[in-house]
Amino acid sequence: MTPRLVMRNVKKSFGATRALCGVSLEVQAGEVLALIGENGAGKSTLMKVLSGAYLPDDGTIELDGRPFVPGDPLHARQGGIEMIYQELTLAPHLSIEENIVLGGEPSRWGWLDRRKRRALAMSALHELDQGDLPIDAPAGSRPIAEQQIVEIARALVRQPKVLILDEPTSSLTKRDAESLFRVIRRLRDRGVSVIYISHFLEECQALSDRFTVLRDGESVGSGVMAGADLREIIRMMVGREVKDIYPRMPHQLGEPVLSVRRLAGRNKPASVSFDLRAGEILGVAGLVGAGRTESLRAIFGLDETRDGSVKVFGTESAGLSPRRRLDQGVGLLSEDRKAEGLLLGRSLSDNLTLTRLGPVSRMGLVSDRLQATTTTAWMKRLDVRAQGAEQAIGELSGGNQQKVAIGRLLHHEARILLLDEPTRGIDVGSKAQIYRLIGELAVAGKSIVFVSSYLPELLGICDTVAVMCRGTLVDVRPVERWTEHEIMAAAIGQAPVPQS
Amino acid sequence: MNPRIARFLSALGPLFGLLFVIGIFSASEEVRPYFLTGGNFKIILTQTVIVAIGALGMTLIIVSGGIDLSVGSVVALTSVFAAKMVLQGFDPVVVVLLTVLMGGFIGCVNGTIIASFRMMPFIVTLGMMGVVRGAAKWMGNNQTVNPPKNPLNALMALSKPQELIPLPMGVWVAAALAVIMAVVLRQTVFGRYIFALGSNEATARLCGIRVARQKILIYALAGLFFGLSGLMQFSRLTQGDPSVAVGLELDIIAAVVIGGASLSGGTGSILGSMIGALMMAVLRNGSNQMGMPTYMQEIIIGIVIVLAVGLDKWRQSRGVRQTGS
Missing domain, CATH: 3.40.50.300 (P-loop containing nucleotide triphosphate hydrolases)
Known part of the structure; x- marks a missing residue:
């Protein structure tokens, strides 16, 4: 034929x-x-x-x-x-x-x-x-x-x-x-x-x-x-064997750094409560439209909150602006790299240093040279493939763009990282690097909220997994106590499966 | 191509354009003796001042992704305002300060409306264009305001018309402000935020930039420059004229755009805008010297604007490499 x-x-x-x-x-x-x-x-x-x-x-x-x-x-x-x-x-x-x-x-x-x-x-x-x-x-x-x-x-x-x-x-x-x-x-x-x-x-x-x-x-x-x-x-x-795509790095969980209680937004979320501890990787599963993105945005101050409390490092602070959240050491990685996450027309260095220009400035003036050296260092650390720090970020592949977007949070020295679908639309190699990076951050005592629609990665790298359904965070358990089937059941609103 | 070199070349683009235009006018045996003289360049520079100072403000606004259509009206109003104050016998220093502040105030109102109601800058400043023009005519009783001889006239006056030096004060003021604003736009956090805002407002918000406050600051700061333009306008005419500078904003926008800025925001430079402003003045002056009727000048300038931006686009599209994924 x-x-x-x-x-x-x-x-x-x-x-x-x-x-x-x-x-x-x-x-x-x-x-x-x-x-x-x-x-x-x-x-x-x-x-x-x-x-x-x-x-x-x-x-x-x-x-x-x-x-x-x-x-x-x-x-x-x-x-x-x-x-x-x-x-x-x-x-x-x-x-x-x-x-x-x-x-x-x-x-x-x-x-x-x-x-x-x-x-x-x-x-x-x-x-x-x-x-x-x-x-x-x-x-x-x-x-x-x-x-x-x-x-x-x-x-x-x-x-x-x-x-x-x-x-x-x-x-x-x-x-x-x-x-x-x-x-x-x-x-x-x-x-x-x-x-x-x-x-x-x-x-x-x-x-x-x-x-x-x-x-x-x-x-x-x-x-x-x-x-x-x-x-x-x-x-x-x-071209090589990827042995362990989900690295398990032993790390200690510390005191709670972010406590959210009955957080409600304009439309979504309806009610979200959880505690995030130092060094913890908290996965958030759920269907698209369950309100996961909106929860992160409400915590970070991008969307208005209607009700509820958000405690960051023990300080009650619901409804702060993104600027104040960044000052507190909270960073958000947008799910939409192109429309929100990055300045596509600007250089890698501008994108990476935007939230914290202080360390790349001298006497109140931003230094192109310091910006470039800082960015080059992060590019090396994160294995970003680009022509240089001055290249427009829109010209890079998705995986490399995402690494720079995460690099911004690292340069900001954020201690609480809210990551919304960090591995969406990127290649396997970059994914593995991002998993490893998240593990290393946890080892260093940083706390991560990791929203994903891809269950294997949630089960693969998280300490704790929360599930959202129709705007409400319905269940949080240590990762060992979840199965893929139970998460899906919770996400589509079926009665919780009794624990055996 | 190395991005650093590419950026350098893109800054040079408008400069080559300017030199090219000067070259064309100098090529003609008949025009050269009048065109290529120190005295004539003094005239060109002085004619550039009003557009150039306006372009300093407009560059900030356009890089931030906005636009301001009220500039011509603001220049008219502030020129009348300055004339009236001189007439009332205020000290020149006070006149300068209050005139500039008046421009800043109008910009602040523009910015506040744009930011708090999330309205299109085009609409808001289009409305403001009418309001301020009307206010200027009201303030001037629909006629020019003619104060007596005063020190402010010196800002734009041409002494020793045969030689390039001394340049009028206004030229030096514009040049000094251009240097300051170039640094502000390129090297300060405020300036970097302007680029971020124009490149992607959502990202700017995500990265902790207080978008509303930033916008108000941009329009207010730009307004100060428009007020200063109005003062220069007053100095040049030695009177306040409420019907002056109609359509000036379009000249200013053209200068900024010829200088490499994009109306969709995120790109542009002070140096480019200054070259753009000079280019407009050289074109006007040169075609005058060639004895062209004004309608020909208008046609030529119109073509040059489209040509300059078209060339820039074409160069950029060739510069962008295609990346497969």
Whole structure:
């Protein structure tokens, strides 16, 4: 059988940077191919070649046995290649229906055919078994998971042969991810070829038929997913064996440093109470929308609080501003690196030193030189790969950006670190480094609140895990007394499982 | 490319533009004897002062991601205000102080409204533009205010018109303030916060910058400069004119933008803005010397603004490397 899509020895360079130096892959019709690789391995570049954003320098691409080199995104789309990006591209003010048909509105003599538009949108949603979405609601008002479905429906309207999904689950809960997988399997069974890019290996394993691993712009291996050894795949990804991704560093728990009682925000959270001790890593699990992010923001003073008490180092201080919290030694890592966490257009040094410019100043004037030396030292310590302290941070890969964002808290010498999804959308290597860093911080007596939607990492590195459900922190236990199943049960609001 | 060198080059871009424009006017045999003289450059520098001082304030605002459309009106109001005070017999020092403070006060009102009601600076200052223009006409009874000869006239007066030196006081004041503001914007915490705010307001808040207070300070400080511009305007005309400086804010914004600032905030420099202000003045002066009608000047300046910013964008887009992930 002729494969749906074949890429052979595709190469692409940007100036001196060789982004792709020989990638080959193959997808059959009705097959899910997992494209696996660390950040910077070239996955996005490869997909941009396929979707027509970049022209390859060398190599061949065949679609249904015929040579096909997309000259621009429209050409790729006409060839039947649809791409769904990690950052959603919906028009937030338009309705779900309008978004689905966007760019292909059925019309007569320039007049919209509303009935046909609705039929088109509905049939796409039905095909995904999602007919009950509120089709007239503005897309921006719906949860991320639904928006993602809308993106797929939009691609579906155009009857794609190949559908590319880039990290689609990075902001989804497990349950939403499951429903996304059902949609993908449905498409596969209808003969669509799906290329699925993800960092979550377990996910790739559950979903895909075959895999291709990229490393440093080269395809280093492919195979059938069923029965493949995950450790072997990780070894291919990083080029070395990652022995223990979750390091357990022995550390002492001290006195409580942060005590939160019945904290309530404007909308969320409804009620949050916990104690954080010196040297403790407290994980917070829960579904997206459970109020975890809002809790951190309320504690840090970014959102208003309605009620409750927050004690920092024994001082009652609910409702302080972020400035005062930083002065107290509390730091927050935003879940949204791009929109909130970083000044993307500014340099690494500006980003890293922003909260504490004092040590990089002389006689009241900020010194570029001191800023750069301080930043270079942190870059070394955190293994940040960049051209230098002066480079704009928006040019770095996600993992390196995140290390700088965490570096800001370290430079600030924060003693209580509120980390919101610190490992979202970053590669395995960087993740492992961040886990180790968090462990080292705990050893040094710092306290960490670690919000994550990825249970294995919570169970892997935390001392204590709290679970939130619908705005309320429902349970806190030492990590040994949780199982993954119990956490999920608590997160979806099932009665607590009795302890045996 | 090394980012340090890249930054240096991007600062030089507007300077090359300025030299290029001077070069073009000097190329013509007929214009050169009038254009390329010390006396003419004294005129150019003096003509730059009002826009340049305004651009000092506007640079802060634009780098912070804001805009101020009320500058022309503020200049008119403060020039009338200064003229009236001189007429009342106030000491020149008091006149200077109060005029500048009046500009600061209006900026403070702008900033407070923008920060406390989270309103678009464009709208707030558009409203203020009308309010202050009206106030200026009211204060001046809808006519110019003509005080007697006074020491403030010396700020912008041209003595020894054939030679470059001595430059009028106003030029030195503008130059000194430019140096101070360059340091303030680049090397102080206040200045760094302005960049952070313009680059990403959410990040600024996350990093403990008191966003509302910072905004009010920025608009108030900029207002002081607009007040000073008004004082220079008064000195240059030796009268307070409530209908003067209509559209001046657009010249100032153009100067800042030619100097490399982005209207979406986060980038810009005092040096660039000063070069931008000079460029506008050189263009006006040069086309005057060439005997061009004013409508041609307007067309040329319009084209130069778009060209300058377009070139800058083009250079930047080539500088950005594509990173795969």
